[in-house]
Amino acid sequence: MNPFSLFFYLSILVAFVDGKSISHDWTVSFSQRAPLALNKQVIVINDQFPGPLLNATTNDVLNINIHNNLTEPFLMTWNGLQMRRNSWQDGVQETNCPILPGQNWTYSFQVKDQIGSFFYFPSLLVQKAAGGYGPIRVNNREVIPIPFLKPDGDIDVLIGDWYDADHRDLRAALDDGAGLGKPNGILINGLGPNQTIFEFEPGATYRLRISNVGLKTSLNFRIQDHLMLLVETEGSYTVQQSYTSLDIHVGQSYSVLVTAKNQSGGRSYYMVASSRLTDAELFGVGVIRYPDSVDLPSGPLPLGPELHDYFFSIEQARSIRWNLTAGAARPNPQGSYHYGTIDVSRTIVLQNGEIDINRHLYTVNGVSFVHSGIPLKMADYFRLDASNTGIVPDRPIDSGIWTLGTSVINANYREFYHLVFENPSPSLQTWHLDGYNFFVVGMDFGTSSWEEDMKATYNLNDAVSRSTVEVYPFGWTAVMVMLDNQGLWNLRSQDVEKWYLGQELYLRVRSIGEEDPSTIPVRDEVPIPENAILCGRITGG
Ligand SMILES: *[C@@H]1O[C@H](CO)[C@@H](O)[C@H](O)[C@H]1NC(C)=O
Ligand SMILES: *[C@@H]1O[C@H](CO)[C@@H](O)[C@H](O)[C@H]1NC(C)=O
Ligand SMILES: *[C@@H]1O[C@H](CO)[C@@H](O)[C@H](O)[C@H]1NC(C)=O
Ligand SMILES: *[C@@H]1O[C@H](CO)[C@@H](O)[C@H](O)[C@H]1NC(C)=O
Ligand SMILES: *[C@@H]1O[C@H](CO)[C@@H](O)[C@H](O)[C@H]1NC(C)=O
Ligand SMILES: *[C@@H]1O[C@H](CO)[C@@H](O)[C@H](O)[C@H]1NC(C)=O
Numbered sequence: 001m002n003p004f005s006l007f008f009y010l011s012i013l014v015a016f017v018d019g020k021s022i023s024h025d026w027t028v029s030f031s032q033r034a035p036l037a038l039n040k041q042v043i044v045i046n047d048q049f050p051g052p053l054l055n056a057t058t059n060d061v062l063n064i065n066i067h068n069n070l071t072e073p074f075l076m077t078w079n080g081l082q083m084r085r086n087s088w089q090d091g092v093q094e095t096n097c098p099i100l101p102g103q104n105w106t107y108s109f110q111v112k113d114q115i116g117s118f119f120y121f122p123s124l125l126v127q128k129a130a131g132g133y134g135p136i137r138v139n140n141r142e143v144i145p146i147p148f149l150k151p152d153g154d155i156d157v158l159i160g161d162w163y164d165a166d167h168r169d170l171r172a173a174l175d176d177g178a179g180l181g182k183p184n185g186i187l188i189n190g191l192g193p194n195q196t197i198f199e200f201e202p203g204a205t206y207r208l209r210i211s212n213v214g215l216k217t218s219l220n221f222r223i224q225d226h227l228m229l230l231v232e233t234e235g236s237y238t239v240q241q242s243y244t245s246l247d248i249h250v251g252q253s254y255s256v257l258v259t260a261k262n263q264s265g266g267r268s269y270y271m272v273a274s275s276r277l278t279d280a281e282l283f284g285v286g287v288i289r290y291p292d293s294v295d296l297p298s299g300p301l302p303l304g305p306e307l308h309d310y311f312f313s314i315e316q317a318r319s320i321r322w323n324l325t326a327g328a329a330r331p332n333p334q335g336s337y338h339y340g341t342i343d344v345s346r347t348i349v350l351q352n353g354e355i356d357i358n359r360h361l362y363t364v365n366g367v368s369f370v371h372s373g374i375p376l377k378m379a380d381y382f383r384l385d386a387s388n389t390g391i392v393p394d395r396p397i398d399s400g401i402w403t404l405g406t407s408v409i410n411a412n413y414r415e416f417y418h419l420v421f422e423n424p425s426p427s428l429q430t431w432h433l434d435g436y437n438f439f440v441v442g443m444d445f446g447t448s449s450w451e452e453d454m455k456a457t458y459n460l461n462d463a464v465s466r467s468t469v470e471v472y473p474f475g476w477t478a479v480m481v482m483l484d485n486q487g488l489w490n491l492r493s494q495d496v497e498k499w500y501l502g503q504e505l506y507l508r509v510r511s512i513g514e515e516d517p518s519t520i521p522v523r524d525e526v527p528i529p530e531n532a533i534l535c536g537r538i539t540g541g
Helices: 003-016 167-175 310-319 376-381 452-457 496-500
Strands: 021-033 040-045 054-057 061-069 076-079 104-110 116-122 134-139 153-162 185-188 196-199 205-212 218-223 228-233 236-243 245-248 253-259 269-276 283-289 346-356 360-364 367-369 389-391 403-412 416-423 429-433 438-445 468-471 475-482 487-493 504-510
Touching: 054 061, 076 104, 116 205, 116 253, 134 153, 134 205, 153 218, 153 269, 167 496, 185 269, 185 283, 205 218, 205 245, 218 228, 245 253, 245 310, 310 438, 367 504, 376 487, 416 429, 416 468, 438 452, 438 468, 452 475, 468 475, 487 496
Parallel strands: 021 061, 054 134, 153 205, 196 283, 346 416, 367 403, 389 403, 403 504
Antiparallel strands: 021 040, 061 104, 076 116, 116 134, 153 185, 205 253, 218 245, 218 269, 228 236, 228 253, 269 283, 346 360, 360 367, 416 475, 429 468, 429 487, 438 475, 487 504
8 A cells, every 4th residue: 555545544534433333235126116107127226216315414424235136237326425535435337336126335425515406317328217215315414504403304206208119228328329219208306297205284484405306308296285495505505595396307306495384275286397388288296185185185286387487497497506505524613714706717618419320419519428348537547548438529510520438537636617608409408517616607598609798697696506407408507616626527417318328428537647548546536445346357456
């Protein structure tokens, strides 16, 4: 062991003392279920769909031993958890070799300096279409107050589109260039319309932790005759504002406070998650019951915004602000970090595109992502040549020119990046960065080509900090991010169709002084796990 890794190993041990250790044994299996009308093979965890709640407190160490009882390779990723300096645990194709059928592997990481609501899901082979997802809560430490009265209960609400087709058939459709087509419905906590029941006590206040765990459909979430007070967005406390309905795009998570009525009249209420900005309107419906409620609520479902009202959606997104005086994972207020005053080190404009060769593929700045055969993180570590590695250009290239490659952006630790996502297509895009939250400083639609002078519209004061952001059709979204987390981090479209067919890349964040991109950025990272699964050409150090 070299002195550097010994130092970091010790500092990690010290840091670990401050949280508790939580261990889980999860078996991931196929099980016949019919969330909608049709039976299909659903991925269950310990026989549950959705999977069990991962409930932690800031700085806890999680050890999750995953037994793969599927007939396919498997990786779990932790959407929104930052895995500080530990991309070895991120569970995506270029950071980990898969857990093969019949094998198990223990993810081990700390939820350092984080709070909030997130979810986990299988990252390989379109398996998310079969489920395998579940909720994550990272609670405040006792010594750090939450910026609202302690709710009477927390309720996880996972909403998402659902396809009756087997995930292997959906995968084959993508491989054949056919696309996923339209979903068959919307699930709430793994169940179809009117099947999910939530029990409210009169007068109680609940924190609903809502995530869109679907494949591609944006959803509008609302509750009949109940307002929602928005308090948190993927680990940042927001300025608390009331909404009658909330647009939640694929991969996004929100916490809202909902106060139950002080009623004894026996009414129950609809909870609705309906598709947005799509051709067909689909409805996920849950039921909120009170102690003496009758079976089903009455009246029409509560109305959401008009199906294609983009204006509503973007105005709402812009209204969500960071609460500068709230403390989150640490005692100091969130806004003590003035992102708006930091000089930008580099601006990267990433434009999504599509190409038709012998099949339909999706690109970012002309590069459609392909797996290099061995995880890039492993190739870096073992100094193997990952032959397809391609550097993504910092600006879009002329349409019509494209390549296939294992796309990487080489970045220096502690630099401050300005990323602009351009979406010149008619479908909504959502982008997610593992290992980080970014400040969403601006977004617009009407023109997908971002210009320098659009910086004048940026929110450099209280923009919300999150890990998944939408980009409207024919629009752009700008984010700023402090690269304070070394590792190899996945930047992906959360739309599984676009992700699977090439819209992702990796940010390789290494310490200054390690200029050679092929140098292992291991110095300041958590060491490679002793139990790391090896695959392909890697035979061990
Ligand atoms: C493994 O999966 C099979 C179905 O594919 C199931 O019958 C069995 O109970 C699972 N084993 C465990 C330990 O969950
Ligand atoms: C989650 O963890 C917190 C902190 O340890 C605990 O207070 C709470 O009861 C747990 N919730 C569940 C549902 O396990
Ligand atoms: C596999 O599971 C067993 C216990 O079920 C555990 O002892 C072992 O460490 C696990 N292997 C890995 C690589 O996590
Ligand atoms: C922001 O957080 C502070 C501190 O916790 C809290 O008192 C205040 O109500 C919050 N402000 C808004 C507008 O949500
Ligand atoms: C759920 O309830 C609503 C209102 O009663 C009804 O319109 C709808 O058909 C129900 N859905 C199903 C699948 O039963
Ligand atoms: C709820 O309503 C009952 C009956 O009207 C009343 O006695 C009670 O004080 C109310 N509770 C709250 C918390 O408002």
